[in-house]
Amino acid sequence: LAPDHKTIADFRRDNGPAIRRTCVQFVELCRRIGVLKGDCIAIDGSKFKAVNNRDKNFTKGKVASRTAHLVASIERYFEEMIRIDRQEEGEARAEKIANLAQRCERIRQEIERLQEMDRALEESPGRQISLTDPDARAMATSAKGSGFVGYNTQAAVDTETHLIVAHDVINAGHDRDQLAPMAREAKAALGRHEMSAVADKGYFSGREILACHRAGITTTVPRPETSGNRTKGMYVKADFAYDAAADVYRCPAGEVLTYRYTTEEGGLVLRRYWTNVCQRCPIKARCTTGKERRITRWEHEHLVDEMRDRMSRDPSLMALRRSTVEHPFGTIKAWMGATHFRMRRLKNVRTEMSLHVLAYNIKRMISLVGVRQLLAAIPA
Known part of the structure; x- marks a missing residue:
């Protein structure tokens, strides 16, 4: 069986929800055969590049910066035109001035386009506009000057087997609203009444911690230092x-x-x-x-106090989180290559990530139990 590339592309486009459900069913399979217990999960997010160049993403700050740069260029051209008019003569002078005037006109048109973009930003979600992939957003990264336009991929990973038990793709550049949704999704996939979850300080939110507590999920998230004192x-x-x-x-x-x-x-x-x-x-x-x-x-600050006490008793929890979630993200990014996502729009990007997660989990299970045992478990 060798389907045409168009057949594969159409299947991927038309069956996004089913592909996502397949990821959930594979997690159930891993749990059913006793490989996945899910006592503790690590939650983290990682930024993935979208099919959208930084120059084709606009924010209020970018528009203001580009406009200021263009205005400065016009001022330089005017100064040069004045200098030429005073110091040069003949046809060469007229030709140079005409050439600079054309440049100024092109810049003026670009400034008008940026002003229209600035007005459109008032109504756009997140005050951003991406021209190639409208759902992609500018994402800041830890390295200075290394931000890009992309998506924020969330994953809940089992700390024992390193299997991805839940995942999602969002276009928010922060993680603080994702702790409870990811933890609840992982808990449902694992079929557990109670569960532990660890995450980094980017997930710290009182509301999210309380929501997890009410769902029977014990969270451990370090509190960030918000004061410079x-x-x-x-x-x-x-x-x-x-x-x-x-x-x-x-x-x-x-x-x-x-x-x-x-x-x-x-x-x-x-x-x-x-x-x-x-x-x-x-x-x-x-x-x-x-x-x-x-x-x-x-x-409800007693919940935060209890988290602090858990980290004091077991300082290795944060190291466990790092060693758990970095491996899946690093592996998937290596598969994707330098460009990361190939599809556009959030719903399609979610399907693409689900395929990568499914492939990762299958390869991980082959490493854990072997091909024969995995194939034997699938018909059951």
Whole structure:
């Protein structure tokens, strides 16, 4: 059987949801034959390039930068035209000025096009426009100046077998809303009542952690340092010890910060704590520049405290996460080559990634159990 490339392309285009379900069914097969237990999963995201050059992706910042560059070019051309008019004579002068005038006109037309693009950005999703693949978005990466236009691929990987138990492709450049969706999808695929999940600090979100807790998923996600006070030699919230029994905080100077009031910000219920003795404290300069140091506690912050305690008891959890998720992403990117995705639009890119995930899981299972045992399990 040797189907034509057009037949394969049509099959891939028309059967995206079925291909994705096949990935789920293969995970069920791995679980049924006892290879996949799914006690703990690692969740991570990786940026993959889309079929869209950076020069064909527009944001407000890019439009402003390109417009400023073009305006500066026109100013230089005008200065050059004035110089030529004053210093040169004859037909050569007229020809040079006419040539520069044509360049200025082309730049003016480009500026008008950018202004139209700027107006269109007001209505576009995510305030971005990609001309080749409209669903692709500019993605920042950890390396300076290495961003590209692409997609954010999410994966939940079993820490024991390194099988991908759940995956998705999104066009948001961050991971903070993906912890609960990925963990719940993995839990459903594994058929478990309870499960543990680890992720990096990019996934830290109170809402997501609470959603996982309510779904029976124990998460371990490091809390990012959002304040620069630590680098300045000042105390941060982690330096204040919470006494759950008394519902108070104890500061580095030994003073007690008591509960004052409850407020709501961004849909989160927050409790405020402080003491009135900060003005007399000998180490106030290392603590706050205000009248008193205030501590804010989320109503479900005990979940965050429990995560911190888990990481303190087992510091290897983050190393386990890295060693688990980097292998599948690295392998798939090596298969894809330098260009990564070949298809356009989010729904098609999701199908393409599902095919790669299915191929990865099949090869991984062959390494774990061999071809014969895997083939024998499929008809069952």
